[in-house]
Amino acid sequence: MEDLPFLIFWVTSTSISFLSEISIAADTITPTQSISDGLGQTLVSSGQTFELGFFSPGNSKNRYIGIWYKNSPSAVLWVANRENPTTDSSGVLTIAKDGNLVLLNQAQIIIWSSNLSKVAENSVTQLLESGNLVLRDKSGSGSESYLWQSFDYPSDTLFSGMKLGWNLKTGLNRYLTSWKNSDDPTPGEFSYRIDNLGLPQLVLREGSSKLFRTGLWNGVRFSGIALLAKEVFKNYFVYNTEELYYMYENNKNSIITRSTLNQSGLVQRLKWNEGSFEWTVMFTRPNDLCDNYGQCGANGICKINDSPMCKCLVGFIPKSPQEWDVLNSSSGCVRRVPLDCEKGEGFIKIGGVKLPDLLQFWLNKNMSLKECKVECLKNCSCTAYANSDIRGGGSGCLLWFGDLIDIKEFNEGDSIQDIYIRMAASEPGMYLFVISYFLATPSMDSLESD
Incomplete structure (x- = not known):
């Protein structure tokens, strides 16, 4: 019976040791702690909003480290080892001797790492209440102490x-x-x-x-x-x-x-x-369909509330009328009258648009709209211009060269974006606007010439 106190002490100590292995700080992993898949361990952020743990997506048996809202574990927000899963529940997330956050498989091989560029001493991992998983210096708490963070990936x-x-x-x-x-x-x-x-x-x-x-x-x-x-x-x-x-x-x-x-x-x-x-x-x-990139082809404009929704910009006609007749506008539009840099060329203002993509362009953020127009007229290849910033009445200059791709009619309250399309001097639309089945029709006061 003299050995009984020792036996009780040994059992108690063993139990405490076992519990310490399966219970870690709520939101933090230190160098002496880990998250084990087999034990079902997780990290939970301080406000109980986010949780980090192992999961298997859909019908897969592979295991991944992920972060989710604690009240919605099926919606995984972030995955660490997207390309390197473990194939069983032997995975362990821990901090390596070099300070990296690592995922080990059953053979203790690193299959994912935070991959720090240099050795970090005294690093800890914490799941913040923001949902950001950070690896930081133990002595700090602010973002300046972060060595790595999931928000960056x-x-x-x-x-x-x-x-x-x-x-x-x-x-x-x-x-x-x-x-x-x-x-x-x-x-x-x-x-x-x-x-x-x-x-x-x-x-x-x-x-x-x-x-x-x-x-x-x-x-x-x-x-x-x-x-x-x-x-x-x-x-x-x-x-x-x-x-x-x-x-x-x-x-x-x-x-x-x-x-x-x-x-x-x-x-x-x-x-x-x-x-x-x-x-x-x-x-x-x-x-909607007008959101699809280049829905109306080159030099076309998409108007979701019109039928048909694709039209050619003013001064342009369908490149393939036969295709447009069957509502296939992918071939786009071409100029009715080519630009020739003659005196008298001007611009048609089209208001309320998503500006064309920047494929061939020039940008100057300090020019006025008037200076932008002059700059466009200097270059025979310039096909359109617009303010780059619409605040305070507008500023900056964007010039487009070549075809205009992915324009969509779009009006948003007072923050309307306009574009000025270059017209040949001999373009009939410079003097008389005719409403056409295919044309995006401007108003008479939208005409500008040099």
């Missing part, structure tokens, strides 16, 4: 507080990529990112092919999409020498929303319905 979903776009100092580009399918989070064919060419715009692609674009940033909004309801969430667009990104924040005590690029190539804004415990779609991009 989005999967298919953008949610409140995440940045979509560029760190221009480091070259980091944050963008969405679809899952391959519902069973496989491997990056698929679709991407949604900010193009930083002249003026920024969000572009949806399948591979390298453009499917949809928001239109150019004009100082107020992207020229081809509406301003979103401020009572639901606040939108931010930052464009300076250091950063270029879009971000939104859910309003306090408001509904939770997320934007997801799905496997079909649609960008959907979804909201969480507390009553039914399900996600419902608020809106989708592309939203």
